Amino acid sequence: MTTKKLHIGTRAVQDGYQPKNAEPRVPGIIQSTTYKFDTAEQIGDVFDLKDTAHIYSRISNPTVNQLEEKINSLEGGTGALALSSGHAAVTLAILNLCSNGDHFVAAKSLYGGTINLFSTTLKKFGITCTFVDQDAPLEELQKAIQPNTKLVFAESLTNPGMEVLDFEKFSLFASKNGLPLLIDNTFPTPVLCQPFKHGANVVIHSTTKFIDGHATSLGGVIVDGGNFNWQNGKFPEFTEPDTSYHGVRYAIDFKDNPFVVKARTQLLRDLGPCLSPFNAFLTFQGCQTxxxxxxxxxxxxxxxxxxxxxxxxxxxxxxxxxxxxxxxxxxxxxxxxxxxxxxxxxxxxxxxxxxxxxxxxxxxxxxxxxxxxxxxxxxxxxxxxxxxxxxxxxxxxxxxxxxxxxxxxxxxxxxxxxxxxxx
Ligand SMILES: Cc1ncc(COP(=O)(O)O)c(C=O)c1O
Structure with missing residues (x-):
């Protein structure tokens, strides 16, 4: 249960866990890799995505879900996916949209590790990135767009230059090209900036930083804004049946939050960078303040x-x-x-x-x-x-x-x- 109308400070304290009668005040840590079912039909429904129960903690876990709900509430998203690190979150967000032969545009002022990922490692997978000066005028930014461009990426407040993104310009740049705007919102956190209010479509965090706040746990999260039209012809992976998942069509079958459902069911399932329940618990505790x-x-x-x-x-x-x-x-x-x-x-x-x-x-x-x-x-x-x-x-x-x-x-x-x- 979330309490969306309350102030963000209240939601940081309260959301993600609402104990029922005589349940613990503080959420427990479900340190279990797997879950028991009574019948083969019941577990079959979960594999078919007809039921959202947990089957295996690489894909979802109740303690991790509580953190996902809290951060989703703070960002005002439609769904969230927690991962083992901020880097895992950035990587999966890009791979959710780009395959071999695709291209994306990123602001050039980014965390150094993200620059390496974009300029070197993703290139090995056949995904290329053009870096742009985020302060350049719109006409200049436009020159970076190619027919195979799949997304625009920037940090809301850059590490370490402390440059503030001109959201109005960037969201216009992305939307007029029919592309989603992905924002790494690690530095401001949702308390100081909520990118969905300024035209972002996907928000990413390294929760390792302020969200945990106590330097105890690596973690990352992807939040779906639920506000992008994936049916604009550029994203067949969202509209065509996924043969690796019983013909699911993400933008049609999961209208509210197709981005995170796809990232969870395809990429987290296949690549495996899941957040541990213990790290989720510690991050949840930190996030409350x-x-x-x-x-x-x-x-x-x-x-x-x-x-x-x-x-x-x-x-x-x-x-x-x-x-x-x-x-x-x-x-x-x-x-x-x-x-x-x-x-x-x-x-x-x-x-x-x-x-x-x-x-x-x-x-x-x-x-x-x-x-x-x-x-x-x-x-x-x-x-x-x-x-x-x-x-x-x-x-x-x-x-x-x-x-x-x-x-x-x-x-x-x-x-x-x-x-x-x-x-
Ligand atoms: C803005 C930003 N994004 C992503 C990352 C990567 O996060 P992590 O270290 O949790 O993998 C960092 C790490 O410093 C960062 O500063």
């Missing part, structure tokens, strides 16, 4: 960004809520309640000064992560984005002195004091 945490993360990050801007040792600071940011207006439009918990800044000097600064931090730890309750830093050029060439790094504005800070929920005075002594 998401609204509270995002408010504090955003407030702390703005204060740290404003303080850093005034320091003589600092060359530049990127945070969309700063009035100096080129994304300030887009931030006001799409992130009115806060611009999340990540900022990037550059120390004066080069790579050596940057490393020395990082080594002097005490409260903030050097950790390959964002979205944790504890403040942490990374140096993308030598860590998260180090597989990229120097040219690729500069192309996405990652300079050697860029430090990405994931600002935690500690007291802001203590965070600033740590940065002050390190500078």
């Amino acid at each position: 998401l609204a509270l945490r995002m408010e504090r993360h955003s407030k702390n990050t703005l204060q740290l960004a404003q303080w850093l801007e005034k320091q003589p040792q600092v060359e530049w600071v990127k945070y969309p809520e700063l009035t100096s940011s080129p994304y300030h207006l887009l931030s006001k439009k799409y992130l009115p309640d806060g611009a999340s918990g990540v900022l990037a800044f550059g120390c004066k000097g080069g790579i050596e000064e940057t490393k020395q600064f990082i080594n002097r931090l005490q409260l903030a730890k050097l950790v390959v992560h964002v979205g944790d309750i504890r403040t942490s830093v990374v140096h993308p050029a030598s860590m998260t984005h180090r597989q990229l060439t120097e040219e690729q790094l500069l192309n996405i504005n990652i300079t050697p002195n860029l430090i990405r800070v994931s600002v935690g929920i500690e007291h802001i005075d203590d965070i600033i004091a740590d940065f002050e002594q390190a500078l």
Whole structure:
């Protein structure tokens, strides 16, 4: 049961699990690979997708379902599919639309791992990607479209550049080409931005980040907006019978959420990146305080960004809520309640000064992560984005002195004091 009309902070706390009389207040962990049926006919109905009971935990599990329901409610979707990592979610979302010989368009400012996936690994499967400058005018974006283009992909708030996507332009770009818009909404989370309200058709998260929030569990999720016309002639896999699934026609037989039903029944079944019930349980627990945490993360990050801007040792600071940011207006439009918990800044000097600064931090730890309750830093050029060439790094504005800070929920005075002594 979901409680859609309530505020998002209430839904984060309440949705996904409603105990019945005398049931546990907190959902249990169903750590079972499989499920028992009384008759062959009953289990046959589940295999035929006539019944949604669980048969095997690679495909679905009750604890994982509770997390799916909670995140689906927060995003305002029509169905969700949880997976073993954010990367699994991104990969399955693309493979759900593209086969050998297909092409897609992606904004060029993305998490480094996503860039590798799009530019190198998917290419080995015969799927190609054209990267575009997300700030380019519509006419420029249009040049990337090919007859075999299947989707448009972007991050709502980019990692680590903190660029805010112009949803109006991007959703127009996708829709006028009859393509779905897929948005990685990991950084803002549904608490700060709900992409379906701005024209997205599929939302993806690395739940590993803010949604879990405590750095305990890898996870990912795909949410279906249920708002795309898959019957526009470009997506036969959605309209023709699936011979591997008893002739199911996803866009016709599962009108509400064909994208996630197809991803679950074809790709999760065949490729297997399922979320463990224990990780789902921990992520569900973390997600309950998401609204509270995002408010504090955003407030702390703005204060740290404003303080850093005034320091003589600092060359530049990127945070969309700063009035100096080129994304300030887009931030006001799409992130009115806060611009999340990540900022990037550059120390004066080069790579050596940057490393020395990082080594002097005490409260903030050097950790390959964002979205944790504890403040942490990374140096993308030598860590998260180090597989990229120097040219690729500069192309996405990652300079050697860029430090990405994931600002935690500690007291802001203590965070600033740590940065002050390190500078
Ligand atoms: C924006 C974004 N998307 C996807 C991913 C991949 O998620 P995961 O590490 O959970 O596989 C990350 C990881 O940092 C990310 O920052």
